[in-house]
Amino acid sequence: MLGNSSPMAEALKHAVLIVGALIVILPFYVMLSYSMKSPNEILTNTGGFIGSQEKMVDDYCIKLGNPKKDCYRTPVFFNYGSAFEKAPLVRYLLNGVFVTLSIFIIQVLVALPCAYALSKLRFWGRDVVFAMVLVCLLIPVHAIALPIYLMLAKVGLTNSYAALIIPWTISVFGIFLMRQFFMTIPDDLIDAARIDGMSEFSIVWKVMLPCAVPALMAFAIFSVVAHWNDYFWPRVVITGDRSYFTPPLGLREFTGGADGDFYGPIMATATIIVTPLIVAFLLAQRKFIEGITLSGMK
Amino acid sequence: MASVTIRDIEKSFGSVNVLNGVSVDIEDGEFIVLVGPSGCGKSTLLRIIAGLEQQNAGNISIADELVDNLHASHRDIAMVFQSYALYPHLTVANNISVPLHMRRLSFLQRLPLLGRFMPGHKEIMDGIKRDVDEVTETLGIGALMDRKPGQLSGGQRQRVAVGRAMVRHPRAFLMDEPLSNLDAELRVHMRAEIAELHRRLATTFIYVTHDQAEAMTMADRVAVMMDGDLLQVDTPSNVYKNPTDIRVAEFIGSPKINILAAQVDGAGKITVGDRMLSGLYSSVKGEDIQVGVRPEALTLADIKAEGLPCRIVHHENMGSEAYFHAELNIGGRVISRMDASALDTFATGQEASIVIDPQNALLFGKEGQRLASKIEVAA
Ligand SMILES: Nc1ncnc2c1ncn2[C@@H]1O[C@H](COP(=O)(O)OP(=O)(O)OP(=O)(O)O)[C@@H](O)[C@H]1O
Ligand SMILES: [Mg+2]
Numbered sequence: 001m002l003g004n005s006s007p008m009a010e011a012l013k014h015a016v017l018i019v020g021a022l023i024v025i026l027p028f029y030v031m032l033s034y035s036m037k038s039p040n041e042i043l044t045n046t047g048g049f050i051g052s053q054e055k056m057v058d059d060y061c062i063k064l065g066n067p068k069k070d071c072y073r074t075p076v077f078f079n080y081g082s083a084f085e086k087a088p089l090v091r092y093l094l095n096g097v098f099v100t101l102s103i104f105i106i107q108v109l110v111a112l113p114c115a116y117a118l119s120k121l122r123f124w125g126r127d128v129v130f131a132m133v134l135v136c137l138l139i140p141v142h143a144i145a146l147p148i149y150l151m152l153a154k155v156g157l158t159n160s161y162a163a164l165i166i167p168w169t170i171s172v173f174g175i176f177l178m179r180q181f182f183m184t185i186p187d188d189l190i191d192a193a194r195i196d197g198m199s200e201f202s203i204v205w206k207v208m209l210p211c212a213v214p215a216l217m218a219f220a221i222f223s224v225v226a227h228w229n230d231y232f233w234p235r236v237v238i239t240g241d242r243s244y245f246t247p248p249l250g251l252r253e254f255t256g257g258a259d260g261d262f263y264g265p266i267m268a269t270a271t272i273i274v275t276p277l278i279v280a281f282l283l284a285q286r287k288f289i290e291g292i293t294l295s296g297m298k
Numbered sequence: 299m300a301s302v303t304i305r306d307i308e309k310s311f312g313s314v315n316v317l318n319g320v321s322v323d324i325e326d327g328e329f330i331v332l333v334g335p336s337g338c339g340k341s342t343l344l345r346i347i348a349g350l351e352q353q354n355a356g357n358i359s360i361a362d363e364l365v366d367n368l369h370a371s372h373r374d375i376a377m378v379f380q381s382y383a384l385y386p387h388l389t390v391a392n393n394i395s396v397p398l399h400m401r402r403l404s405f406l407q408r409l410p411l412l413g414r415f416m417p418g419h420k421e422i423m424d425g426i427k428r429d430v431d432e433v434t435e436t437l438g439i440g441a442l443m444d445r446k447p448g449q450l451s452g453g454q455r456q457r458v459a460v461g462r463a464m465v466r467h468p469r470a471f472l473m474d475e476p477l478s479n480l481d482a483e484l485r486v487h488m489r490a491e492i493a494e495l496h497r498r499l500a501t502t503f504i505y506v507t508h509d510q511a512e513a514m515t516m517a518d519r520v521a522v523m524m525d526g527d528l529l530q531v532d533t534p535s536n537v538y539k540n541p542t543d544i545r546v547a548e549f550i551g552s553p554k555i556n557i558l559a560a561q562v563d564g565a566g567k568i569t570v571g572d573r574m575l576s577g578l579y580s581s582v583k584g585e586d587i588q589v590g591v592r593p594e595a596l597t598l599a600d601i602k603a604e605g606l607p608c609r610i611v612h613h614e615n616m617g618s619e620a621y622f623h624a625e626l627n628i629g630g631r632v633i634s635r636m637d638a639s640a641l642d643t644f645a646t647g648q649e650a651s652i653v654i655d656p657q658n659a660l661l662f663g664k665e666g667q668r669l670a671s672k673i674e675v676a677a
Contacts, residue, residue, distance in 0.1 A: 188381045188383035191350045191370075192379060194369075194371060197397060198400055
C-alpha cells in the first residue's frame with residue numbers, strides 16, 4: 001500500500017476522507033456552537049462559532065418579577081448554567097455512570113466464563129449452545145422490549161436501577177466477541193495453567209482476562225456507548241421517578257414546554273453528556289493500540 | 299523422581315483411532331524419547347500421561363500408583379510445550395513462580411491486594427523467591443526477570459518454560475517438541491543443555507519429537523511410534539542397528555536406509571537383482587523379501603567389480619564424507635555414504651557398481667517384519 005500510489009490518488013483519498021470527517025463532525029460542531037450562543041444568534045444564524053457573547057436578557061428572570069437590569073446574562077454561562085439548574089443534571093450523570101458501569105461489569109462477569117466454555121471446553125451440546133448465541137444476536141431489542149417490560153412490571157421493578165440494568169446483563173454480543181477472541185488463544189496456554197494448578201475459574205480470570213484486554217476494550221466501547229446514549233429503554237421503564245433519569249432522559253426536560261425550545265441549554269446539556277464518552281475514549285485509545293499482544297506465545 | 303508405567307493405552311477421537319494399545323515401562327530417572335512422524339499420536343500420548351486428555355482404555359501409573367483419576371495438577375509432573383505457553387501478561391519471574399503460588403499459597407493468601415495481609419504470606423513468598431532465583435540462576439536467565447515473554451528471544455522463552463517446569467521439582471518432566479521453534483544452531487545447543495539438565499536433576503524425562511537426530515542424541519531409550527503403535531523401544535544404537543520393523547529402519551537414520559527387493563532360494567541364499575549376497579542366509583526360504591542397507595554399508599566400486607551395476611546421478615560433498623545417489627540398472631535408487639576421498643574417483647554421471655556389505659544388511663519380510671539372518675564367512 002505504502003509508496004506505490006500516485007500523488008493524485010493520495011490526494012483523492014484524502015479529499016474523500018476529509019469530506020467524510022466533516023460530515024461526521026458537523027453535528028458536533030453545531031451542538032458545541034449552539035451551546036455557547038444566545039437564542040437570538042441561534043435563530044438568525046449569526047455570531048460565528050462562539051457567538052458575540054453580548055449580554056442577553058433572561059426572559060424567565062423577568063417573569064419572576066426581577067428588574068430588567070438584574071436579568072442580563074452572558075449566553076455561554078446562561079446556557080450551561082441552566083443545563084445544571086433546570087434539571088438535576090449531576091444526578092442524571094451519576095445515574096448514567098452507575099448504570100453504564102454496572103451493566104458493563106456484569107456483562108463481563110457473565111460473558112467471560114460463557115465465552116471460555118464455548119471456546120475451550122468440550123461438552124455435549126456446545127455447538128447447539130453457540131448456535132443459539134448466534135440466533136440471539138439477530139433478535140432486535142425492540143422486539144422483546146414489551147415482554148421484558150411486562151415481566152419487570154409484574155415483579156414491580158419498573159422505576160428502579162434494576163430495571164435499567166438487569167435486561168442488559170447478558171450480552172450475547174459480548175459472549176460472541178469474547179468467544180471469537182478466545183478461539184485465538186492457544187490451547188497450550190490453558191493446559192499449562194491446568195498443570196500449574198489453576199482451577200477453570202482461575203484460568204478465566206487470571207489467564208484469559210489479561211490476555212483479552214484488547215478485545216474487552218473494544219467490547220467496553222460498544223457497551224458503554226450504547227447504554228450511555230440509550231434513550232429508548234430508560235424511557236420505557238422509568239415512567240415517572242426523575243431520580244432514576246439517565247442523561248439522555250434529562251435532555252427531554254428542555255424540549256417543548258411553555259417557553260418554547262431552549263436550544264442553547266439543550267445543546268449545552270448534550271455537550272455535557274457526550275463529553276465523558278469522548279474523554280474516556282481518548283484516554284483508552286492508547287491502550288487499544290498498545291494492547292497486550294499474544295506474542296509471548298510463539 | 300518416579301517411574302512411569304503406560305499400559306495398553308487406547309485413544310480415539312470420534313471414529314479415528316489415534317493410539318491402539320500403547321505400553322511402555324519408563325524407569326525412574328530415565329530419559330526416554332518418543333519419536334515418530336507427524337500425526338502419529340505422540341502429543342496425544344504425552345497429554346494422556348499429563349492428565350490433559352482422558353484415554354479410552356488402559357492405565358497410567360506414576361511411581362507404581364495409578365493416576366488415571368487424578369487431575370493434571372495433582373499428578374506432580376511438569377510439561378514444557380512446543381509453543382512454550384508462557385503467560386503473556388506476566389513477567390519472567392512471575393511466570394516461573396505461578397506453579398509455586400498455586401501450590402504453596404492458600405486461596406485466601408492468593409487474593410489480590412488482601413492476600414498479602416494473611417498470616418504466613420511473607421514467609422511463603424520469600425521461600426518462593428528463593429526457589430525461583432535458584433532456578434533462574436541454573437538456567438542463566440537471571441537478567442531477564444522483569445521482562446514479559448513478548449520481549450524475549452525464542453531461546454530465552456524456551457529456558458523460561460523449562461524454568462517454570464523445574465521450579466517445583468516434579469516427579470517427571472514431559473516435553474512436547476520443545477526445540478522445534480528454534481533455529482538449527484540453537485537447537486543443537488539446547489539439545490546438549492537439556493541432556494545436561496537431565497543428568498543434573500536425575501529426574502524422569504519423557505521427551506517428544508519428530509526429529510530423529512534429537513531422539514538419537516539425547517535419549518537413554520528411544521520409543522518409535524507410528525500410526526498409533528509403539529514399534530520399538532530400545533537404546534539409540536539398537537534402534538539404528540537392529541530395527542525390528544522396516545518402518546523403524548526407514549524412520550531412523552539420515553540419509554534414509556536403502557531398501558532393495560530380493561529373492562531367497564530354497565537354501566536361504568539371497569539374490570538382489572542378479573547378484574548373490576555372499577555369506578548371508580535368510581531364515582525364511584523360497585520367498586520374496588526386502589533387504590535394508592544403511593548408506594554406509596553400501597560402497598561404490600569400479601564398474602567391473604562384483605556388484606550391482608549403476609549410474610551415479612548426484613553427489614553431495616559433506617566435507618568429511620560424501621553421499622552418492624545412484625540409479626541401479628535393475629531399477630531403484632540408492633544412496634551410498636563414503637569417505638570424502640571417494641570424490642577423487644567417482645562423480646555424477648559415471649557408471650559404477652554398488653557393493654553391499656552382507657554383515658550390515660538387514661532382512662525384512664514382505665510385511666516389513668524383521669527376519670533373522672545368518673552370516674557365514676566364506677572360508
Ligand atoms: N482434539 C482432537 N480432536 C480430533 N482429533 C485429534 C485431536 N487431537 C489430535 N487429533 C488427531 O490425532 C492424531 C494424532 O495427533 P497428535 O497431536 O498426537 O500427533 P503428533 O504425533 O503429536 O504429531 P506432531 O508431530 O505433528 O505434533 C492426529 O491425526 C490428529 O489429527
Ligand atoms: Mg505433537
